[in-house]
């Protein structure tokens with residue numbers, strides 16, 4: 001008894017594999033996170049993120065031109081704020097002359113058609129390293145949302161196409177949406193980090209921006225009262241659905257690889273584009289293993305990105321975007 005149905009027929013050679021391939025990566029899939037710092041001519045490598053850099057505005061200009069030339073069309077901006085500008089309310093976040101606001105203009109001047117998304121959360125601006133205002137050992141929800149709304153308006157006014165709230169306060173999407181409408185920024189979109197888990201994979205990112213929660217009495221040591229418990233699944237759907245109802249144009253699951261079950265479930269449930277953030281710790285793991293010669297960097301990278309797309313990602317925020325596009329040829 002030999003099988004009549006042989007699945008291997010569809011794997012016989014590269015041509016047939018190409019013909020029946022269900023998932024294909026393209027440069028259009030990627031959103032490129034960029035870290036911006038003050039200074040001139042700065043391009044400093046982040047120790048826990050080999051081959052990834054903090055860029056001053058002039059270096060940012062060069063970088064986005066290069067990205068655009070490679071066929072990448074969207075960036076997600078983060079800024080590293082000097083310690084002396086940090087406070088509990090993240091006042092620097094709404095400075096119209098602040099680094100983020102200047103970075104947005106720099107990208108738009110260099111590449112007018114590049115889509116600019118901006119991170120909206122207090123942590124890089126917070127003296128306590130939290131995404132919201134800290135009071136009596138807690139993170140204030142509604143007061144924080146108000147600042148996030150002001151921050152969003154200032155990003156929109158500087159030219160951001162989308163704001164990306166990554167803070168996980170309740171109701172902030174509605175507060176931000178209403179504020180943008182009131183100020184006439186009706187075309188500014190919101191990409192909500194809707195299912196964002198309290199993950200240990202954000203470590204290298206916090207090194208990059210010097211934004212980890214500080215170890216001071218009466219300041220929470222972690223973000224577990226606002227970011228989601230990695231154990232939970234239904235909650236991800238609830239969070240995502242609520243953000244859509246509040247006005248999110250794009251939703252996100254974060255981190256990526258450990259949460260692909262959530263990605264698939266969210267993709268099946270909602271009708272808006274789903275973004276996935278392959279976070280700094282995921283990047284660092286592969287870099288470290290490849291450096292030791294234990295994994296084939298390029299092959300594993302492409303397999304991971306493909307798996308994220310296959311799981312249901314319409315957009316992948318990834319530090320591998322340039323490397324991947326180079327390989328895609």
Ligand code: PBG
Nearest residue numbers: 121123166201202205279280281
């Ligand atoms: C901050 C923010 C974080 C990331 C994106 N926005 C860190 C955090 O929540 O502590 C992590 C991204 C990464 O690890 O690559 N609100």
